[in-house]
Amino acid sequence: MPELPEVETVRRILSKEITGKQITGVTFRDFPGVVGDMDPEVFRAMVVGRTLEAPLRRGKYLSIPLDDDLTLVIHLRMTGRMLVLPANTEPVRFEHLALHLDGDIDLRYADQRKFGRLLCLEHEAAVAALAKLGPEPLERAFTSRYLISKSSRRTAPIKNFLLDQRVVAGLGNIYVDEALFQARIHPLTPAGELSTEEAARLVRAIRRILRSATERQGTTFSSFENPYGEGGANADFLRVYGRANRGLPCTRCGTSLEWFKLGGRGTSVCPNCQQLPISGTG
């Protein structure tokens, strides 16, 4: 669920609520593995007494520096949630970790499917962990020129290519389908066959979609909620995701949307607005 707009929504709220607070204690619940291979007691000893600095986001990763040489690196994967709650609030469903902070508030981590992780790393290791990521799609380095050069000679479908976090950081299944629809590019188009015009449309579409979704505090399709437990408002604005599998009409041309699987991911398209290029090799 959480893609760039959702993680950014979490970051903004955490920035307001936890920056400058000291960790006074840690409670592990049913899944201590949430901190990775690290022994929970080691984790506790490392973080208690430290002060949380302003949280940062890189792609779908959240990182929270701790004074002065450690960083919490967090990935929510499919169903991870960060919650800010008053101290002594009952554990929420699927809660795995609570960081108790001064000022009587808790930062809780809950995760139904247990795919997400909250790692405590030396600062340098944290930087290294994020170094593999491609450019931020909302920053200047993400241009159609970059996309064209990176996709050159790549035969993988453009959708798979864009989901590769080493290409661009932060797109997931929802926003990739939305961006390809808005750019009128079929998800199966070989990445290396993008024209310069298509690449330019795609970059503009990705930026527009991520910006507006972030303004709406993310997409709550089934389960995303921000650290206050509130959903985002973007679901009502999706053009293909969640509509194609119900056979609803395209909002642009009225053709019935189509749904198929691509690399194990549900994929939503308008077969009229998004057409495959005629292949040069037959």
Next chain:
DNA sequence: TGTTATGTTGCCAT
């Protein structure tokens, strides 16, 4: 009651 789907990523085989 079984089957299939779910927003992510890393590992493994080819």
Next chain:
DNA sequence: TATGGCAACATAAC
């Protein structure tokens, strides 16, 4: 290196 399949897990919907 590029690509594709699948596992990690819990639940909901059909």
